[in-house]
Amino acid sequence: MSQRASVLVVDGHRASRESVSDVLTAKGFTVETAATGAESLDRLRHHAFDAAIVDIKLPDVSGLELLRALRTEAPALEVVFITGYGTPQTAIEAIDGAAFAYLTKPIEMEHLLAVLRRAIERRRLTQALRESEERYRLIAENIRDGIFLVDPDGRVLFANRRAEELSGHSQAELAGRPILSLLAPESLARAEERLAAIRAGQDVPPSFEAELVRKDGTRLWVEAHDTPIVRDDRVVGRLGLVRDVTERKRAEAELARQRDTLYQSEKLAAMGQLLAGVAHELNNPLSVVIGHAAILRSTADTSIAERANRIGQAAERCARIVKNFLALARQRPLEREEVSLNQIVREAVELVAYQLRVDDVDVVQDLAQDLPLLWADSHQFHQVLVNLVANAHQAMRETARPRRLTLRTRAAADRRWITLEVGDTGPGVPTRHRARLFEPFFTTKPAGAGTGLGLALCKGVVEEHSGRIALASGDGPGAVFRIELPVETSEARSPAPPRAAATTRISGRRVLVVDDEPDIVRLFVDILVADGHWVETASDGIEALESLDRSEYDLILCDLRMPKLDGAGFYRELAQRRPELLRRIVFITGDTLTPESTRFLEHVGVPMLTKPLTLDDIHRVTQQVLQAP
Ligand SMILES: Nc1ncnc2c1ncn2[C@@H]1O[C@H](COP(=O)(O)OP(=O)(O)OP(=O)(O)O)[C@@H](O)[C@H]1O
Ligand SMILES: [Mg+2]
Incomplete structure (x- = not known):
């Protein structure tokens, strides 16, 4: 003292x-x-x-x-x-x-x-x-952790102010209450197991995570640190320190989600290379099968034409899969133009109208009159619609009639966004599938019926156009997929390529086909000659330039990858020698594009034909160029 x-x-x-x-x-x-x-x-x-x-x-x-x-x-x-x-x-x-x-x-x-x-x-x-x-x-009153002192029976002897805040109960309400009664059922089960292990003399880690049910019924994740209070060698109670970890949990979940996304996109990138390789090998032979089946269909007698038709349809189905692969692998540049989404919707529905009728599906097209045009790749959006409509159709086959497919387009009040909804009266999407719906290869369909690429493709295309896609319906029957797309401002646009307007097919023109693949050259010659054109061929850029010195052409179909002088080199030479002919070129592309080719194509804005080629594509693109002034 x-x-x-x-x-x-x-x-x-x-x-x-x-x-x-x-x-x-x-x-x-x-x-x-x-x-x-x-x-x-x-x-x-x-x-x-x-x-x-x-x-x-x-x-x-x-x-x-x-x-x-x-x-x-x-x-x-x-x-x-x-x-x-x-x-x-x-x-x-x-x-x-x-x-x-x-x-x-x-x-x-x-x-x-x-x-x-x-x-x-x-x-x-x-x-x-x-x-x-x-x-x-x-x-005790100022610490950021909740403190609980409990007796050997687990009843609260003391709780600090933070414990009040965390639990939502007042200190008076907490006093005497069994502490385990604050836990959510799943956490309670684990806490009881833990206590049993402690009583059995096992070593348990002092910290554990648990979910509290607060007085207002909301839940809260906490990390609890539990220590026995020992007096004279006897456990006379326990001290629990409780910390709110909601934020950490949220951050962890976010991290896991990002890791997952990264993993998905890496998987997709690796897969993309693989798929693009396969697609490359399939492109030319598929083009040949499709093209010749189409020619055969229009020239042979009816029974052969019917078989040719089936061959053609099967090959086109293969071509669609290949195109899905390529679009998914993002190996293709966007070919943007002014696009009417309503038009794409109508075309996609038209394509499957017959099958929908067979299955008694009512189609409601609730399309906004004044929809702004999109600056988008119409082929890719066509694929998006075909996939969404196909999914809805497949889903509705599982449920009884009446069956209704609803396609709705709307513009936002400020006209900067367009939404498209595709709804069906099928069974809907169960909650457990929601998270994985847009994953490549996620499918609930039997082998052969689905590859699980449809929605992954839709997501890829929509996101490449800076849009969003989501499942808009809840639990229960009926699925609604909603796509939101930005309407890009005109400043951001380059001039739209001319669109074919006339409906009569132009024939009798001079066409130069430049490609090193004899099968493809042969296919073009057959189709174009059948359309009534004069056709000459060249197997690389040098030969093509020689032909241009001798003759005049209204249309030049040119492969991008060729020996000696490739498509890009040919284009540059042409720009020097005959710039007026640049509007007459169509590039043929198909397989893996190098980043340079992608940039080149985006830069020159020349119309393209992508392999696998279909007869429709060839007619559409050639007519587009021939009808241009
Ligand atoms: N309209 C829908 N109603 C109910 N479930 C759907 C609907 N659309 C998609 N799904 C579910 O999402 C899954 C993935 O769809 P996705 O289009 O990606 O692949 P898929 O249709 O199975 O195969 P693919 O489109 O490649 O032929 C489907 O298997 C299905 O379970
Ligand atoms: Mg599908």
Whole structure:
């Protein structure tokens, strides 16, 4: 006790007051004196004493009344009573009034000193205890973790303010409550297993994650740290520290999602290369099968024509798959033009109108009249629609009639976005499939019926046009897919290539076909000659330039990848020598494009024919160029 203890001596008799004061001062106490109750209270207001020695008989007030007044003024003060004629009753009252001791006169000085020292010691212990309690309360109430103290039965003995905030229950509501009753059922099961393991003497990690159900029913993820409280080798309770980890959980989920997306896109990129390689090998032979089947269909007798038709259809189906692969692998540049989404919708529905009728599907085309035009790749959007309509059709085959396919287009009020919805009355998409719907190769259809590329392709195309696609329907029957597309401003656009307007097919023109693949050359010659054109061929760019020196052409179909002088080199030569012919070129592309080729094609904006070639494509593109002024 380094600090000197201070004592107030309250006594009406001056002599005895002073003699006590002298002895205490001599013993090293700091002493002040008071002759009356009022005076003693006044002293107390100006100084914090450790103890008071009070004669119970004072001129102005009874000792017991003074004791009560002292208690109010200085609750921690230790009081020692002294009297000459005390009765046991007074002593009991004094002690009940929380006096430290009660001494009768004559006072044995040594005795008084001993009692005083004990009183001061108690006072200092009480003070230290109070300070320590205050310190812990300060920590407990301000810490960012929830604190729960529970008894051996798991009932809450103490909960801090943060525990109140986390649980939504007041401290009073928490008191006595089984702590496990705050947990969500799944977490409860795990917490009980954990406790069982602890009771069985197993080692368990001190921290675990759990979900709380708050008073308002909302849930909250927390990390709990649980420590046994051991006294005399016995567990007398547990201390739980609880931290809100909602934000961390959210961040973790986000990270996992990003990792997954990255993984998906890497998978797609690797797959894209593989697919593009396969597609490359299939392109030319498929073009040949499709083309010749088409020619055969229009020239042979009916029974052969019918077979040619079937061959053609099967090959076109293969071609569609290959095109899906290529579009998915993003190995093809966008061929943007001004596009009417309504027109694409109508065309796509038209394509499958017959099969839809067979299956009794009503088609509702709710198309906005004033839809702004899109600056988009119409072929890719055509594929998107074909895929969405095919999915809806397949889904509705599983459900009873009536069956309805709804196609709805709308423009946003500011006309900067267009939405397209494709809805059906099929079984809908179960929640468990939602997350994976747009993943490549995710399919619920039997092998042979679906490859799981349709929606992945749709997503790829829509996102490449800076749009979004999502499943807009909830649980339960009926699926609705919604696509939102930005209407790009005209400044961002390059001039639209001319579109074929006339419906009569132009024939009798001179065409130069430049390609190093004899099969493809042969196919073009057959088709174009059947259309009534004059056709000449060249097997590379150099030969083509020689032909141009000799003759005039209305249309030049030119492969991009050729030996000696490739398509791009040929284009540049032409720009030097015969710039007026640049409008007459159509490039034939198909397989993997190098980034340079992609840039080149985007830059020159020349019409393209992409392999595998179909008869329709060839007619459409050649007519487009021939009809241009
Ligand atoms: N309209 C729909 N109604 C219910 N489920 C659908 C619908 N559209 C797609 N799905 C579900 O999404 C899955 C993936 O569709 P996606 O078009 O990507 O592949 P797929 O149709 O299975 O095969 P692919 O289109 O390659 O032939 C389908 O297998 C189906 O489970
Ligand atoms: Mg599909």
